[in-house]
Amino acid sequence: MVRFENVGMRYGAGPEVLRDVTFVLESGSFTFLTGLSGAGKTTLLKLISVAEPPSRGLITLFGHDLATAKRSTLPGLRRRIGVVFQDFRLLDHLSAFDNVALPLRIAGRKESEYARDVEELLVWVGLGDRMNAIPPTLSGGEQQRVAIARAVVAKPDLLVADEPTGNVDPEIGARLIRLFAELNRLGTTVLIATHDRALVESTRAREMRLVDGRLVELRMSRP
Amino acid sequence: MKNRRIMPNSKGAAPLDVVIAVMAFLAALALGASLIAQHAADSWSAGLSGKITVQILPASTGAARDGLAAETEAALAVLRGTPGIVRATPLTEAEQLKLVQPWLGAEALVAELPLPQLIDADIAPGSVLDMDALARHLKSAAPHAVLDDHSHWINRLRDLAQTLVWSAYGVLFLIAVATASIVAFATRAGLDAHNDMVSLLHQMGAQAGFIARVFEGHYFRAALTAAGAGAATAAAIFLAAGGLQSVGYEAVPFLPPLSVKPIELLWMLAVPAAASLIALVTARVSVLAALRQIH
Ligand SMILES: Nc1ncnc2c1ncn2[C@@H]1O[C@H](COP(=O)(O)OP(=O)(O)O)[C@@H](O)[C@H]1O
Ligand SMILES: [Mg+2]
Numbered sequence: 001m002v003r004f005e006n007v008g009m010r011y012g013a014g015p016e017v018l019r020d021v022t023f024v025l026e027s028g029s030f031t032f033l034t035g036l037s038g039a040g041k042t043t044l045l046k047l048i049s050v051a052e053p054p055s056r057g058l059i060t061l062f063g064h065d066l067a068t069a070k071r072s073t074l075p076g077l078r079r080r081i082g083v084v085f086q087d088f089r090l091l092d093h094l095s096a097f098d099n100v101a102l103p104l105r106i107a108g109r110k111e112s113e114y115a116r117d118v119e120e121l122l123v124w125v126g127l128g129d130r131m132n133a134i135p136p137t138l139s140g141g142e143q144q145r146v147a148i149a150r151a152v153v154a155k156p157d158l159l160v161a162d163e164p165t166g167n168v169d170p171e172i173g174a175r176l177i178r179l180f181a182e183l184n185r186l187g188t189t190v191l192i193a194t195h196d197r198a199l200v201e202s203t204r205a206r207e208m209r210l211v212d213g214r215l216v217e218l219r220m221s222r223p
Numbered sequence: 224m225k226n227r228r229i230m231p232n233s234k235g236a237a238p239l240d241v242v243i244a245v246m247a248f249l250a251a252l253a254l255g256a257s258l259i260a261q262h263a264a265d266s267w268s269a270g271l272s273g274k275i276t277v278q279i280l281p282a283s284t285g286a287a288r289d290g291l292a293a294e295t296e297a298a299l300a301v302l303r304g305t306p307g308i309v310r311a312t313p314l315t316e317a318e319q320l321k322l323v324q325p326w327l328g329a330e331a332l333v334a335e336l337p338l339p340q341l342i343d344a345d346i347a348p349g350s351v352l353d354m355d356a357l358a359r360h361l362k363s364a365a366p367h368a369v370l371d372d373h374s375h376w377i378n379r380l381r382d383l384a385q386t387l388v389w390s391a392y393g394v395l396f397l398i399a400v401a402t403a404s405i406v407a408f409a410t411r412a413g414l415d416a417h418n419d420m421v422s423l424l425h426q427m428g429a430q431a432g433f434i435a436r437v438f439e440g441h442y443f444r445a446a447l448t449a450a451g452a453g454a455a456t457a458a459a460i461f462l463a464a465g466g467l468q469s470v471g472y473e474a475v476p477f478l479p480p481l482s483v484k485p486i487e488l489l490w491m492l493a494v495p496a497a498a499s500l501i502a503l504v505t506a507r508v509s510v511l512a513a514l515r516q517i518h
Pocket of ligand 1 (some may be wrong): 011014043
């Protein structure tokens, strides 16, 4: 599903943020990406989600070599990925409902088809009564749940989440992880970047750790 | 529930709206001017001066007066025998003297001058005369006859009107180019202002066409509204001018009516249509060009 081979990344002429990163995410796997703040977690997620090209190395996504893939295939690849951004990136002038529905609109679906799904999902993340609120009127935790709902609503093949439980209390955090696990059970490959040890310890999932721009395999997922 | 627009509405009239409204107003004025000038050119080129004049020049020597009278009779016969000419009358001596009076004065001396005899003739409305043939016939009947169908003046007026028409088209073209440039500029500014939204849509896998539609729809609607207001204002002015003329205010007495027929005001609809189309296409082209710069 995702294969990195000797991937290196630097911003402009800056130092290498990622060095010789090599790993594989099997289809249907659930993985945590950990590391101290500034270790390069967000950068790695950007490379996976085709937001930035790597400085060197090979990235294969859904069987496509990103270096040689035609430009016109990239939007299609991006649509198969749900991203929860660390800073949410919600559109402030759209309601929670419309923010969550955005990936479906991009996929060309009609509102009459998806309205129920979007509403159910918003209820599931505890925002059933905040559907028509715009993000500036939502708390940080509520915004984060909108961002998560938006990332999962199109049932992506791959979900990458950047610190998705950073702003919510543990109870909601556990609920969100259950949402990811449910999605994973339905076949979505999940990669979650976090520095929340308790979250990682609460599951038996595989953990990859970034140290100094290099990837250290800490724990293979156990059955 | 219907799909909400992804692009936020700007509050109040943006500078772009004002510029487009003014541009549309000017374009509608130019369009109206071209219609008026076209009317003038059409009526003049139809040869509808409706009048011709024949001069019988006095022979320089001999029994001038007798020859003149005989040739005048002959020329009148030719004119009256020509189909399409409804009236031909020689000017009386008094009328002729009145014509030259501003130049030569009313002195007795003038009576001694060998003045040409003038014949005034009216052409039936709508009929077209072969002026060359008429001139030949006149020449053979009255060797000193000179035909003047005023075509020299008419042609110059018609050329002037035609030039006005083309100038108006030129102005319309310039306004279209300026509008396109303004929208291109505004679109780029809009892309910058909504950079977060654009990169988010791009990250979510939106095709360039999807993002372009978000923007072009926005500028299409803005241009349609603003240009509609501008063109409506111009149309109202033309209507008011037409109204004044119909109650007796004539702009210039000898010119064709300087107004647009109410039915022709439908042409003004072309202004918002063209403006919104220009805005749509320009926005689309600018957005697609800008998106090619993103990964
Ligand atoms: N857009 C950028 N331009 C330059 N440097 C960046 C950029 N984004 C991140 N960095 C740098 O890359 C390093 C890794 O950042 P990041 O991937 O955000 O780490 P993490 O998500 O683990 O906190 C940091 O030193 C950060 O300053
Ligand atoms: Mg980060």
